[in-house]
Amino acid sequence: MKDGPDIARIASLIGDPARANILSALMGGVALTAAELAGEAGVTPQTASSHLAKLEEGGLVVPRRQGRHKYFALASDEVAGLLEGLAGLAAHRGHTRTRRGPRDAAMRHARVCYNHLAGDLAVQMFDSLVAEGALDLDHGITLTPKGEAVMAGLGVDLATLRAGRPALVRECLDWSERRSHLGGSLGRALFGRFLELGWVRREEGSRVVRFTGEGLRRFNAAFPRALEAA
Incomplete structure (x- = not known):
C-alpha cells in the first residue's frame, strides 16, 4: 500500500518475538522496568532497552519515571485493543506457543x-x-x-x-x-x-x-x- 497509514511498520514492531513478549507483559496494565521486561522477553537488559527504544519511537509504549527508576507502559487503550485483537486472531487460527x-x-x-x-x-x-x-x-x-x-x-x-x-x-x-x-x-x-x-x-x-x-x-x-x- 503506497498511500495511507504505514501498517507494515507497526506490524514489524509487534512481529519481533522479543518485542511481542514485552508488549504482552505490559498487557497486565502494570508499568515495568527494562530489567523486568528483559526477563519477560528472555533477552539481556541491553537488548530489551534497544527493543523498548524502538517501541517508544513507534508510539506503542511510553516511559514513566519515578525517582531514579524508569518504567514502561503501553501507550494507550488503542494499543492494548490492537494486541488483544491480534491475540484473538492468533488463537482462532491455532497459532499458540504452549x-x-x-x-x-x-x-x-x-x-x-x-x-x-x-x-x-x-x-x-x-x-x-x-x-x-x-x-x-x-x-x-x-x-x-x-x-x-x-x-x-x-x-x-x-x-x-x-x-x-x-x-x-x-x-x-x-x-x-x-x-x-x-x-x-x-x-x-x-x-x-x-x-x-x-x-x-x-x-x-x-x-x-x-x-x-x-x-x-x-x-x-x-x-x-x-x-x-x-
Whole structure:
C-alpha cells in the first residue's frame, strides 16, 4: 500500500518475538522496568532497552519515571485493543506457543486486559448489559439511561469518566472467547470498583483475576449469565 497509514511498520514492531513478549507483559496494565521486561522477553537488559527504544519511537509504549527508576507502559487503550485483537486472531487460527493447562484455563475464565476485565466473565457481563438494555449496539456502542442507573448503583462516577479523554464505552474483542467484552473508561472503572469492593484480586505476576466466593455471587447477581440466552 503506497498511500495511507504505514501498517507494515507497526506490524514489524509487534512481529519481533522479543518485542511481542514485552508488549504482552505490559498487557497486565502494570508499568515495568527494562530489567523486568528483559526477563519477560528472555533477552539481556541491553537488548530489551534497544527493543523498548524502538517501541517508544513507534508510539506503542511510553516511559514513566519515578525517582531514579524508569518504567514502561503501553501507550494507550488503542494499543492494548490492537494486541488483544491480534491475540484473538492468533488463537482462532491455532497459532499458540504452549499447550493448554490450568493457568490457561484461569486466564480464559477471568483476566485483566490492560485496565479492564477480560475472559469468560467479562463476556458474560457485556452480554448481560446488552440484554438488560444498559448498552445499545444499534449505532456503535452507547450507554443508555438504564445503563447509567446500573452504573450509579455500582458506585461508578460517570460524570468524572465523561470529563476524561478516553472513550466512555468501547467494544474489545476477547481473544479467548472471540466475542466482545467492555473496554473504554467505563470498563476500567468497573474493574476498579470490583477491586475496591473486594470481589476480585489480581494474581501476583500474572494477568489472572481471581473472584472471591462472595464476589462471584454478587457479580452473577449484577450480571446474570442466564440473560445470555434470552
